[in-house]
Each structure stands twice: as C-alpha cells, then as structure tokens.
Amino acid sequence: MSSFITPRRATTVVAGVGLAALALAGCSGATGGGSADGKVEITYLTTNGDDSIATGNALISAFEKANPDITVTLNTRPGGTEGDNLVKTQLSTGEMDDVFFYNTGSLFQALNPDQTLANLADESWVSEVTDNFKTVASTDNGTYGAPLGTSMAGGIAYNTKVFSDLGISVPTDWSSLVAAAEKIKAAGITPIEQTYGDTWTSQLFLLADFGNVRTQDENWADDFTNNKAKFAQGPALAGFTHLQDAFDKGLFNADFATATAAEGSAALAAGKAAMYPMLSSAVLSNITQSNPDAVADIGFFAMPADKAANTTLTVWEPSAVYIPKTTEGAKLDAAKKFxxxxxxxxGCDIQNANYVAGGPFSISSCSVPSDAAPMVAEIQKYIEDGKSAPALEFLSPVKGPNLENIAISVGSGISSAQDGAAAYDDDVKKQAQQLGLAGW
Known part of the structure; x- marks a missing residue:
C-alpha cells in the first residue's frame, strides 16, 4: 500500500547477509566489472517487510540457479520517510545497490530519474507493461522501472450475493448507486460500510474518485500540482459531495465512527453490509484472514461518477525495480538480467507464490493464478476497456496530511462538502509550500 495512505514500518532488517556484507553493501553499486573468473556479484535492495524479503530471497535463489555466474546479495531498507530519504541519499552519493525496489509515481519522479537511473526503455519487457504503469515509471526521456507485484484498485467492494438476492446491478453512476443503496437499506442491510475507527479508510470516497476527475480533465493532476486546480471547484468536488450525500441519506452503518477496517470487511463478507469503499488489496486481505469462504462472494466496481460515461476505476500501480546509473559494465548486464x-x-510464479493478488499485474507476461479472487477479474475488465487511471498520488506529489480528518468531518455530517473541500485546499497549500513547488 502506498505510503501516502498508510505509514510503513521504520526498522532496518538484513536478510541473507552478514554484518560485513552490510557494511560493504553501500559501495557495491559503484563498481563496474566482474571478477577475474568471469563471475559477477550484484546487490538487490528491497524493503524490510516480510513479504518483500521472502519474495526477494525466492527471486534471487531462482535467478542464481538460472545464472550460475551471477551472485545476488539481498539488502533491506526501512519503509516510510526514513526509507525514502535513504534511497535519495544513496543515489546522490553514488552508493545505491545495483538493483533496488522503490515506489512508482510522484515519489519516483522525486528521484530525478533522468540523472540518477539507468534508462531501460530498450529492454524487451517494456513493450509488455500497461500504459498506466508506463505513465508512473517513465519520464519524457525514458522508462526506468519494471513492475514487481500486482496493482490494486480503489473503489467499492460489494457483496455479490446481496446484490443478486435484491436484483441489483452494479451501479455505473452516482444516482444508480443511491437507488441501489436505498433498496438495500429497505431490506435491513447496511448499504455502505464506513470504518472511521481506522481513520485512513475515510479517504477512499475521495481518493477513489480521481479516475473520474482525470477522465473529465486529463490535465487536472498537473494543474493541481501547479496550484491551478482546486478540490473546492470543478470535477474534484464530486468526491466530497458524494460523501456528504451518503451520510445525509443515512446510508452508513450505525457504528461508522468507531468500526475498523477488519470489522467493516467482516460485515461485508457476512452480508451485513452490501458495499464498502476500500482498496481492493486491503479488503481482500482482511476477508482472506477472517472469512476465507466468502472471498468468492466479493466483487469490485469503480467509484461512480455523476455521469456513467465518466466512471473510471482508480488504480494504485505496483512499485518497481530500478537500476542506478552507477551500475556499469558487467554489473549492469547482470542487473538487467535480474x-x-x-x-x-x-519470476511471475514466484510473485504469485508470495503475494495475494489484490488486482491484476501491470505487465502482460504475468497473470494472476486461476484461483485468484473474482474481484480481480472485475478490476482487470476496467483496465482492458481503457476505463482506468492511476491514483492522484502517482501523478502529483501534493497530498495534505489532514485529508483523513477532513473526510471524517464531512462523512460524519460535521462539515459540508464545500467546506471540507476548501479546508483540504488549504491543507495541501501548506504541504506544497514545504515541497518548494512553484506557484504556491
């Protein structure tokens, strides 16, 4: 999950290497050749989460078996801001590992990729990545990252049994969602689950609406970054308006103020709630743990726009593996092979063995397993139909720190949609100024 939505752990773990190797790891990316016997040693830097370490070790083991002349050492870094700063420092000082795992989108752009990363545009796999992924791992001058892991979507998870029993079709615009919600409410079922006990979840009504915004104005993210577009006006206001509308119509669960994401997911799985605005990977992970038999009953659709023609799925693209420009010669060749x-x-099989797919892959060479959750196929359909767009955080570095609290205020009837949007415009102004962006 993106660091813009939830914080990541900030403790350093080293897997598969000794302390001496760790001490030398920062220097390994700057040398260009192999050893006298033709063997090449490279390093791979990943995050310190259990999934990342397990995936990294499995990839390295299989890669070394297929490439006996190449040895790969796994190093790890913290997540969150500490990890971001470490990556930037290592790149600026020429001490980055030969291959490293990092975010795509605005955090990738902040690495000054044209100056610090190896251009991989001529590699054969580039033609297989989706347009959305290429958007968030490229500049006008090149493509720098290859995806690792699956994408995930922001939208509305729904209980397909409840929809079927009540004869409800997937809503394609906001008015049809409200009509469906009223029918669900009349049947004694919570129409829309909200879980402000986990405050970050309050943002989904707004974050998942960005695909709709971009469809109406493809330059909105750039204009927003340059202080020329606002949430309190134009297409972006709709997310706040719909959040207020849903509260005003009494469509939320009674315990919306305290319920957690785990509890909301369980309510959806049990059919006590019919719809839950959420990230696909988060709701799938929770239901897989608490109600595994219900995974097959959960579908997923895009946050509806006011007009069906504008309804577009918002997608969080996976992170990527990159090669710094300091990796040269035989090491560069080995890094490209990795x-x-x-x-x-x-490699795709290893990814599938270590990650639960919360969405489709962003490269055609990989496919989710045949037993993947049904919601993944629904997400894939939006992408195949050209009805998806990257989340705003992949296209703009601007995100105010108080969005979740502002969303809770609007989604609890404390603030109006207009006031909430205006408050968020003030919130992002402070952050944009801290980033030193022009025009703020």
Missing amino acids: VAFVNSPE
Missing part, C-alpha cells in the same frame, strides 16, 4: 527475470514466467 530485472528481466522478475517478470519472466518463473
């Missing part, structure tokens, strides 16, 4: 291996048939 990056290509990540999305090879064997």
Whole structure:
C-alpha cells in the first residue's frame, strides 16, 4: 500500500547477509566489472517487510540457479520517510545497490530519474507493461522501472450475493448507486460500510474518485500540482459531495465512527453490509484472514461518477525495480538480467507464490493464478476497456496530511462538502509550500 495512505514500518532488517556484507553493501553499486573468473556479484535492495524479503530471497535463489555466474546479495531498507530519504541519499552519493525496489509515481519522479537511473526503455519487457504503469515509471526521456507485484484498485467492494438476492446491478453512476443503496437499506442491510475507527479508510470516497476527475480533465493532476486546480471547484468536488450525500441519506452503518477496517470487511463478507469503499488489496486481505469462504462472494466496481460515461476505476500501480546509473559494465548486464527475470514466467510464479493478488499485474507476461479472487477479474475488465487511471498520488506529489480528518468531518455530517473541500485546499497549500513547488 502506498505510503501516502498508510505509514510503513521504520526498522532496518538484513536478510541473507552478514554484518560485513552490510557494511560493504553501500559501495557495491559503484563498481563496474566482474571478477577475474568471469563471475559477477550484484546487490538487490528491497524493503524490510516480510513479504518483500521472502519474495526477494525466492527471486534471487531462482535467478542464481538460472545464472550460475551471477551472485545476488539481498539488502533491506526501512519503509516510510526514513526509507525514502535513504534511497535519495544513496543515489546522490553514488552508493545505491545495483538493483533496488522503490515506489512508482510522484515519489519516483522525486528521484530525478533522468540523472540518477539507468534508462531501460530498450529492454524487451517494456513493450509488455500497461500504459498506466508506463505513465508512473517513465519520464519524457525514458522508462526506468519494471513492475514487481500486482496493482490494486480503489473503489467499492460489494457483496455479490446481496446484490443478486435484491436484483441489483452494479451501479455505473452516482444516482444508480443511491437507488441501489436505498433498496438495500429497505431490506435491513447496511448499504455502505464506513470504518472511521481506522481513520485512513475515510479517504477512499475521495481518493477513489480521481479516475473520474482525470477522465473529465486529463490535465487536472498537473494543474493541481501547479496550484491551478482546486478540490473546492470543478470535477474534484464530486468526491466530497458524494460523501456528504451518503451520510445525509443515512446510508452508513450505525457504528461508522468507531468500526475498523477488519470489522467493516467482516460485515461485508457476512452480508451485513452490501458495499464498502476500500482498496481492493486491503479488503481482500482482511476477508482472506477472517472469512476465507466468502472471498468468492466479493466483487469490485469503480467509484461512480455523476455521469456513467465518466466512471473510471482508480488504480494504485505496483512499485518497481530500478537500476542506478552507477551500475556499469558487467554489473549492469547482470542487473538487467535480474530485472528481466522478475517478470519472466518463473519470476511471475514466484510473485504469485508470495503475494495475494489484490488486482491484476501491470505487465502482460504475468497473470494472476486461476484461483485468484473474482474481484480481480472485475478490476482487470476496467483496465482492458481503457476505463482506468492511476491514483492522484502517482501523478502529483501534493497530498495534505489532514485529508483523513477532513473526510471524517464531512462523512460524519460535521462539515459540508464545500467546506471540507476548501479546508483540504488549504491543507495541501501548506504541504506544497514545504515541497518548494512553484506557484504556491
């Protein structure tokens, strides 16, 4: 999950290497050749989460077996702001590992990729990545990252049994969602689950609406970054308006103020709630743990726009593996082989073995398992139909720190949609000024 939505752990773990290797790891990316016997040693830097470490070790083991002349050492870094700063420092000082795992989108752009990263545009796998992914891992001058992991979507998870029993079709615009919600409410079922006990979840009404905004104005993210577009006006206001509308119509669960994401997911799985605005991977993870038999009953659709023609799924693209420009010679060749291996048939199998797919892959060489959750196929359909767009945080570095609290205020009837949007415009102004962006 993106660091813009939830914080990541900030403790350093080293897997598969000794202390001496750790001490030398920062220097390994700056040398260009292999050893006298033709063997090449490279390093791979990933985050310190259990999934990342397990995936990294499995990829390295399989890659070394297929490439016996190449040895890969796994190093890890913290997540969150500490990890971001470490990556920037290592790149600026020429001490980055030969291959590293990092965010796509605005955090990738902040690395000054044209100056610090190896351009991989001529690699064969580039033609297989989706347009959305290429948007968030490229600049006008090149493509720099290969995806690792699946995408996830922001939208509305729904209980397909409840919809079927009540004869409800998937809503394609806001008015049809409200009509469906009223029918669900009349049947004694919570129409829309909200879980402000986990405050970050309050943002989904707003964050998942960005695909609709971009469809109406493809330059909105750039204009927003340059202080020329506001949430309190134009297409972006709709997310706040719909949040207020849903509260005003009494469509939320009675315990919306204290319920947690785990509790909301369980209510959806049990059919006590019919719809839950959420990230696909988060709701799937929760239901897989608490109600695994119900995974097959959960579908997913895009947050509806006011007009069906504008309804577009908002997608959180996976992070990527990159190669710094300091990786040269035989090491560069080996690093490129490792990056290509990540999305090879064997690399795809390793990813599937270590991650639960919360959405489709962003490269055609990889496919989710045949037993993947049904919601993944629904998400894939939006992408195949050209009805998806990257989340705003992949296209703009501007995100105010108080969005979740502002969303709770609007979604609890404390503030109006207009006031909430205006408050968020003030909130992002402070953050944009801290980033030193022009025009603020």
